Amino acid sequence: MAFKLHPPRFLSLSTGLRAGLLGALVLPVLLAVASPARADMDLPLESPIVRTMMNQNWDELKRAFLGGTNVNGTDNSKQPLIVLAARNNLIPAIDIMLDQRAKVDQPDPFGNSALLWAADQNNVEIVDRLIKAGANINLQNRQGVTALMRASEKGSVAAVEKLLKAGADVTLNDYTGRDALSWAQAGGNGKIQRLLEKAR
Structure with a gap:
């Protein structure tokens, strides 16, 4: 009676192990490369000028603009500084930025200007300042x-x-x-x- 020899079964198992080991080595490397990008997206760091304004440190805000900080800059969500000031009823910040010739009609990502936000916030003083500064x-x-x-x-x-x-x-x-x-x-x-x- 003749016997038929079959290939040893451990060969496919060995191949699977090699693939598994390779994946185990490659996956952490890929995650290590991707992690910093994800961390940057999950944990945005706000700019110093925004923190200065929101902390209502007006002297430091003036110095920053006089020192070259862009008065038409934005926060990490692309909201202009002048819009942030109007949304938060920061009249001194509005005055400082208007003195530095900020763009009064610079919109946020939804097209809202500082004037629109001042009207939304029912802040007549800011509305008045922006109108006098030439807002559309x-x-x-x-x-x-x-x-x-x-x-x-x-x-x-x-x-x-x-x-x-x-x-x-x-x-x-x-x-x-x-x-x-x-x-x-x-x-x-x-x-x-x-x-x-x-x-x-």
Whole structure:
């Protein structure tokens, strides 16, 4: 009776072990190479100028700009310094940056200017400063929203009056077809609605 010889089974096992060992060696190397990039994305380090401004260290902020720090710089999410100041109601920071000729209409990634944020935050003092600095009253963000629309919804009578006096266009529509009066109606302020109706 003849016997048929089969290849030893440990050969495929040995091949599998070699592949496994190779993977075990290569994978950590790949992870080691990739890890720093992931760490940078997960743990962004904010710029010193942003920390200085948010800590309200005005003397240091002035020195930084006089020393060459870009007044039109942005944070790690691409928000301009002047927008950050308006969003956080930092009037001294606005004054310092305007003195350094900051771009008043520099938008954030969504197209919002400092003026639009000042109107959104109901900060009439910043609205007034930005208008006097030459801000574009009718600038629209990526949704077509203007500073007048935001002030109208938020019920800021003083901001609406300033914007109208500066030439804000009451006939502009956002990209859903709503004008400033529609925003005012959503906010429920009757005086603002009357101001806008009169300005038409």
